Amino acid sequence: MTRILWALLFLGCSAMVAADEVRPAYLQLTDVHSAEEEPLYEVLWKQPVVENRRLPIEPVFEPNCELQPLGPPSITANALVQRWQAPCDLGKAVVSIKGLSTSLTDVMLRVVDVKGDFNNFILRPADPSIDLSIDTVESVSYLIIGVEHLVFGLDHVLFVIGLVLFIRAPWMLLKTITAFTLAHSITLALSIFEIVRLPQAPVEAVIALSIVFLARELAQDEQQRSVLTRGQPWLMAFVFGLLHGLGFAGALSDIGLPEDAIGMSLLLFNVGIELGQLIIIALFLLVARMWHLLTKRLNYTEAHLYTGTAFAMGILASYWTIDRTLLLL
Secondary structure (H helix, E strand, O other): OHHHHHHHHHHHHHOOOOOOOOOOEEEEEEEOOOOOOOOOEEEEEEEEEEOOEEOOOEEEOOOOOOOEEOOOOEEOOOEEEEEEEEOOOHHHOEEEEEOHHHOOOOEEEEEEOOOOOEEEEEEEOOEOEEEOOOOOOOOOHHHHHHHHHHHOOHHHHHHHHHHHHHOOOHHHHHHHHHHHHHHHHHHHHHHHOOOOOOOHHHHHHHHHHHHHHHHHHHHOOHHHOOHHHHHOHHHHHHHHHHHHHHHHHHHHHHHOOOHHHHHHHHHHHHHHHHHHHHHHHHHHHHHHHHHHHHHOOOOOOHHHHHHHHHHHHHHHHHHHHHHHHHOOO
């Protein structure tokens, strides 16, 4: 009965969760005027596209600031890209994102001055506007985006939970999580520096399949599991971590990295992912502990929680695998 309830809960949630996580939007304001000219800014806007539909958000500036298109819009794998020219001082303007308050995404804002120096800010649904004449403190935008990308990317969350379910010994769990972290850090860096480049759609499909594999292993008795997962689970985590790193790279490729600070930005994003990973592990262990305390007088055990979660993971990941594979056809 517990397995059925968990499965129904996860299936119900899947109706509200897209196959891919919602990626952040990106807005860049670049000062291109010379000392003798009137203020002039170039505006770059990357609007996320989810399931072939762009998110209903757009930047809004002061009414007297008329944007002039710089060529037609272009489409990437996950974003609609538009460029404008603005004959006004956007570096001290109020910038708002229309529709952001009813969305589930963030907008990363970068303001670049005429010397090439920049400040990063994040606009969130709870605070979709910013006054650039007042808010001049640079934010750790990539760190926050890294945390949110992990926490709100349900496929990555399920894989991390699966590792916690799979390994009970603290030392082996630490070893396995470290292997997963090292692996996705490697492919994330290789992708950002364009040493390795793979299409995002098949990568996302294989990531979903990795969760199906892990859920299948969890649902079986230990004696029936594969030799690799029984003897060297850290190696399994390392292999799948390479795939997940390619998935993490998708978010950064959409918003881009500053060429003069690519190393620090990549480090902050990666640290954010690790913080998000630790948050997920801590929350799941807390839930497992609460389950134990609430059910210790009943006939339910931690095994019911773990097994039920494994079945629910497998069902949801199978749905994602089929959905993402069909998108490739």
